[in-house]
Structures are given as C-alpha cells and as structure tokens.
Amino acid sequence: MQIFLDTTDVNVLKHAAETGLVDGVTTNPSLIAKSGRNMFEVIAEICDIVEGPVSAEAVSDDPKVLLAEGRKLSKIAPNVVVKLPLTRDGLIVCKALSEEGVKTNVTLCFSAVQALLAAKAGATFISPFIGRLDDMGFAGMDLIHEIRAVYDNYGFDTEVLAASIRTPDHVKEAALAGADCATIPPTVFEALIKHPLTDKGLELFAADWAKTGQSIL
Numbered sequence: 243m244q245i246f247l248d249t250t251d252v253n254v255l256k257h258a259a260e261t262g263l264v265d266g267v268t269t270n271p272s273l274i275a276k277s278g279r280n281m282f283e284v285i286a287e288i289c290d291i292v293e294g295p296v297s298a299e300a301v302s303d304d305p306k307v308l309l310a311e312g313r314k315l316s317k318i319a320p321n322v323v324v325k326l327p328l329t330r331d332g333l334i335v336c337k338a339l340s341e342e343g344v345k346t347n348v349t350l351c352f353s354a355v356q357a358l359l360a361a362k363a364g365a366t367f368i369s370p371f372i373g374r375l376d377d378m379g380f381a382g383m384d385l386i387h388e389i390r391a392v393y394d395n396y397g398f399d400t401e402v403l404a405a406s407i408r409t410p411d412h413v414k415e416a417a418l419a420g421a422d423c424a425t426i427p428p429t430v431f432e433a434l435i436k437h438p439l440t441d442k443g444l445e446l447f448a449a450d451w452a453k454t455g456q457s458i459l
Contacts, residue, residue: 243417246295246403246425250277250284254428255291266294268347268369268405268425270325271301282318289319295367297347299325300335309335316344323347323366328356333363340364347403354388361398367423372416373406382406386419394420410434 244265249255250273258264267288274281285298298318300311312324312335323345326332336346340363347367348360352375360368370389372382389402401422407413410433416424426434 243421244294244423245413245431246297246423247428247431248273248405248407248425249428250274250279250288251428252284252287252291255288258428258431259291264292264294264431265423266296266321266323266425267292268297268325268403270299270349285315285318285322289321292321294321295323295345295347296321297323297325297349297367299349303331305331305334308332309338312339312344312346313342325349325369328352328360333359336360336365337363340366349405351389352385354385354392357389357400357402358392361393361396361400365400367401367403369403369405369425371406372404372412373408375406376408383412383415383419386416386421390420 245263246266246268247255247258247264248268250269277284285296289296298315300308300315302308302311308331315324316322324339325347326336328348328351336348339346345366347369348365349369351357351368351370357368370385375382375385386402386404393400404416404421404424407424407426407430410430413424413426413434
C-alpha cells in the first residue's frame with residue numbers, strides 16, 4: 243500500500259521523506275490556510291521533495307472556473323494531481339481533465355455509488371473519508387471494502403486512497419481492505435513505526451551488548 247502524508251509542512255515532510263517510505267502527499271484548502279503560505283509556492287516545494295503524486299485542490303463552485311483552476315494547478319509540476327470535490331460539477335471537470343491527461347483525485351467520498359461515478363469519470367484516485375464516517379456512527383472502513391469490491395467487479399483503474407485516517411489501526415484496516423493508498427497525518431506516520439515492545443527489546447539488547455565490552459566498528 244502506498245503511504246501519502248496529509249500535510250503542507252515542508253519541514254515535517256522532509257523529515258518523513260528521509261525514511262524513503264513516503265510515496266506522495268495530499269493537501270487541502272484547510273492545510274494551505276494553516277501554512278500561511280502561497281498555494282503555488284508550497285505545492286511546488288512539496289513536489290520538489292516528493293517524486294510521487296501531490297494532490298492540490300481546486301476550489302471554485304463555478305464549473306468553468308473549477309476547470310481553469312485544475313488546468314493551472316496541473317502545470318505546477320508533472321507530479322501534481324488535481325483534487326476535485328465529489329459533486330456534479332466536480333465529476334464533469336474530472337472527466338474533462340482526465341480526457342486531457344491530467345491526473346485527478348476526487349475527494350469527500352462517502353458512498354460506494356459516489357466512488358463508482360468518480361471511476362466512470364476517469365478519476366485517478368478516489369478519497370473515501372473513513373474518520374468522518376466513524377464520527378457519525380458509521381463503520382467507515384466498510385466503505386473501503388465496498389469500493390474495492392465495486393472497482394474489482396468492473397476492472398476500474400481508479401486507485402482507492404483511504405483518507406480522514408486518525409490512527410495506526412485505520413492504516414492497518416485500510417491495508418487489509420485492499421486500499422491502494424492511505425493518506426495520513428505526520429503524527430500517525432510516526433506512530434506506525436513505534437511499538438512499546440520494540441522499545442523494550444532494544445533497551446534489553448543494548449544493556450546486554452554493553453556488558454560484552456565489544457564494538458562492531
């Protein structure tokens with residue numbers, strides 16, 4: 243499963259990218275606002291750090307402007323993926339951009355039938371929001387299973403990008419459900435690496451090694 247970071251903090255991203263385990267990045271208007279930076283500058287910088295897909299979101303509620311925004315965003319760098327809302331206009335623009343060879347990420351997906359339409363519109367990625375469904379009392383991970391089944395039934399190429407992930411367990415469950423990618427906050431990425439038994443084992447090994455008085459170098 244590909245792992246994307248959901249962030250616009252380039253310093254945090256650089257630190258995570260040093261692991262060689264970050265496959266891409268997703269951004270949204272809220273993260274851009276939080277960064278306090280010019281959108282085009284921060285997206286360009288992120289694209290220099292990560293070779294994989296970098297989602298940049300078009301925001302207009304006018305379909306003609308939305309299409310123009312998508313075209314402009316796609317020119318920032320070759321690895322930009324234009325993020326679009328799962329609305330009627332968003333799907334129309336998705337189809338138009340896809341036919342132009344522009345990669346797209348259709349976001350704010352909350353049902354399998356929405357995901358079906360996004361795939362028919364040629365979306366490169368579909369972003370189902372697991373955590374937000376959980377917040378409403380639904381089993382968000384069920385949606386990943388449903389979309390995976392629908393896409394496999396018809397051989398759609400659209401990749402399932404599990405979003406609104408809150409915990410390492412969400413990442414595990416998304417992988418088990420067959421998600422192609424997961425976009426996660428940097429804190430969750432760091433948490434994936436850690437386990438108390440790993441820490442305890444290392445402490446024991448270090449103590450025993452010290453007793454030998456040896457050095458590998």
